[in-house]
Amino acid sequence: MFKKLIQKARVKSPWLLHYDCSSCNGCDIEVLACLTPVYDIERFGIINVGNPMHADLLLVTGTVNYRNRKVLLNLHDQMPDPKLVVAIGSCALSGGIFREAYNVIGGVDKVIPVDVYVPGCPAKPEAIIDGVTLGLNVFTRSKEGRKTHAR
């Protein structure tokens, strides 16, 4: 019974960490727009924390390259379980229009396991909120249902 309570709490109180790999900041502006009174994601209990150790959700925007790959891995490792990764914007999904560039590795899922993909260039705030709330259902799944680390 306590497990059910904890699962419910996880769904109701997702704290997010936002990391911008190397985007044009378009998706970042949309993410920050979600925090404003117009969209107000605090209704869902979401708080933007700066410390990966406090976060449940990792929101990633931008393309992954050989430099920020290490940072992304580091942040993901610092986050305690259970955690969720949401890739926002086409650059995070697959590299977007920068996919062919010499320094770009590709999408976020080349480095860490992604649970939710939110397309768009930039992704709309409504789409971001939709994606995050859909992704929260992961917490209600049992431990075996959740993906594990890929290195």
Place this chain on the structure above:
Amino acid sequence: MNMAEEMLSAEQLSAILIILPFAAAVICYLIRVSAIRSIVVLIAGTVLITSAVLLIPLTPFSLSPQPFFGVSIHVIVQALDFFLLLIILYFGFRHRHIAIKALALLQIIFLLYFEFFLIQDKPDTSALYCDHLTLVMVLIVSIVGSLICFQAIAYMKNHEEHLRLNRSRQPQFFFVMLLFLSAMNGLVLSNDMLIFYFFFELTTLCSFLLIAHDGTKEAVKNALRALWMNSLGGAAFILALVGIYRETGILELQRMIIYGNIDAGVYLLSMALLCFAAFTKSAQFPFQSWLLGAMVAPTPVSALLHSSTMVKVGVYLVLRLAPAMNGTFLSHCVAVFGAYAFLSAAALAVGQSNGKKVLAYSTISNLGLIFACAGLNSPQAIIAGILLIFFHAVIKALLFLCVGSIEQHIASRDIEDMRGLYATMALTALITVMGVIMMIMPPFGVLLSKWMAIEAAARNLYVVIMIALGSALTVMYWARWAGTLMSDPFAGRFKLERQPLLTWGALGALCLVAGLSSIAAPWLYVWFAVPALNAGYAAPFIVKRGVLENTTGAFAVFPLSMVAILGFVIAILAVKKAAGARIVAPYLSGIQTHAPGVFIGPKNLLVKAEAKNYYLASIFGEQRLTTWINLGAGVLLTLVVGGAL
């Protein structure tokens, strides 16, 4: 054991307490074999502790020792007194120090005048008197003093190895240390003011010799400063005695207290001069520089003289005289002066990063608080003062011994160098943190006394405001130190470091005494503190199921102690569970490496993240504040002495 109790009378125990350490001192000086010296110190200390404990059921008593080979004790003390002042004068000449020469000469002249021209007949005074306040002091000197001497055996061996001395100077060291224990016991047991004065000057001489022990230029300079400031106190003391005798013809401390004439005049002025002497002895402002300078001495000296016992002489004297000053402007001034010292010393400690100096300022601060309690002169305040004397002496000695061990290990006294000490000296760091906790938190004794003092001072707005501000400052510098010691990354394992057995013994014993006596504080209050109050004062609290209570306040010592122990156990279990958790590097806003505090920075170079403590030198720094504080203290001191006119 019972037979021994019956066999040993008060007179014999007093003789042991005063003369045995002196005999042991002489043996230590003459026999220069270190093993024998250690055994002598151990035996002397144990006998001292036993005698002090055996004295408990015999208190109170007063007695006059029998003439020694036909010569009365007074004559012996008189001769020794002049001899002592001549020794001080000799040191004044040897080091060409004008102030010492002048003050020693002044004291010799006054003493001559007093002994040969003033005293008409030697009435049959009781030379020794022991009530519960004396008993508390005897217990502190004997128990804490002996434990410090035990630790000193191991400490000095290490100290001399460090300095690579060819000829050991430990015989002189232990001679003076044990002589000092003798002097302290004699001082607190004496009732005759001339005997008190002799032991008072003897402790000054011992302090001088011990501060100068290492023989460096700095040590000698600081020792001379201590000598002249304490001699200033001595001169004030003998002047006060002259005044009191001329006015009242009384030489006994107990009779002085009940004399009762508190109108302004020579008598009250003499009381003020005695307070002045007490202030110099207890290193209050503006005389604090001698205590700060005395920190160059080996740590057992700092622990014994400059925190637990010698500086307590001043507060002991004023606490004794408090009933004689009850209701006067002098008493009020002493209270304000004490509270001012409490606040100023706490502010100065915030700006210090030198560990021993922090301890020194904290000592001055707590002594100021005891002076404030004595000045407030209500039963509650006096009890607060007595309890604070005891608890502060034990815990400060513990902290000094810890800092001494730490200093020998890491070769530094700076708090910044003690960062993360838990990694290399786990148990010592834990004991130091334990000591800090016992200094600032309920339900331990020091906070109990502080609580009592605030409640006693609540009607005196000057005093209570300064105590409140000072109390907040003390939290700052203690918590900062405790946190710095534990600032060890990846801490999960506890590795016991190697220390001499005597060190563990002394530290452990002091910790145990402090902890147990804190839990037992209500009963200590009933058995020791209340009987120490003079006849005119009523007991301020009733003790009910381990709770100190009266109409204005309550402090649940025993229940809170039990809850605290329970909480401590739960927290330790949590630590055990957390040791199995995933231990990570702290958040550095960069990619951490395996080295603590190091992250990968720009250009893939390693960057060490450093943080230092806030010492706020621009606000609380020693250079910035000292002149102003001394000015303020000078004004208040003038009020104290001048107000008695």
Place this chain on the structure above:
Amino acid sequence: MTGTAVSIVIGLIGGPLLGGLVSGLDRILTARLQSRIGPPMWQPFYDVVKLWGKEKVVVNVWQAFCAYCYVAATAIALVLFFLKSDLLLILFTQAVGAVFLVVGALSSTSPFSQVGAHRELLQILSYEPLLVFVAVGIYLETGSFKIAGLDTWDEPLLMKLPFLFVVLGYALTIKLRKSPFDLSTSHHAHQELVKGLLTDYSGPFLALTEIGHWYETILLLGFCSLFWANNWIAMMILIVATYFMEVLIDNVSARMNWRWMLGYVWAMGLTLSLVNLIWLYVG
């Protein structure tokens, strides 16, 4: 005996429950003042339960010790309050918790934690004398430090101690971590020192610090309630009005630095306390 047991239970269990509710209402009110909707009222409980269920990650095992000691000390202080004990004793017990929180933060080597811890020490330095002055004021008026007699006291204390209530307000603002005094850590996205004091606490230990904060909030609101203790309705109005002012001040002020905080709080606190205390002493 049963009265004591009931008080202890109310303190230990009712305290955090009430504290969580107050915290939830705080967030809704803050959101509404910022033209947002805000989280549901039970949000703080969801936060704490979620944190409790997270993986245990520590920087230093002593953080676990300090988090538990913090909660224990603030819980004991609240229980003492409900047992109507000595006000100074309650203050000093609550200070134990605050010190442990700081020591736990100092035990991490991260500069964020260290600077946050020192700012917290400066905050403690700022408000602790003020709370002692309030206690002394209550003593000068009622003749006792114990709060047992206050609910039958004729006149509400607010009449005789208005300036001391303002002084308590300063201490409350600092303790509740509201702007302009939210230097060491705050409930909003902190962003200056990551999370300052609480940076390296996470998971269950962060949950414990949150629960400790709830105990502290109820304790401080309890101190406010002492100022109109004889009438339930007036007491509730006073508490609600005070808390609303706190949230309002939080939303209109910017965060200031420690020098300003120490100077301003001590200057205003000392002056107002002195005036009120002298008035009580002479009267």
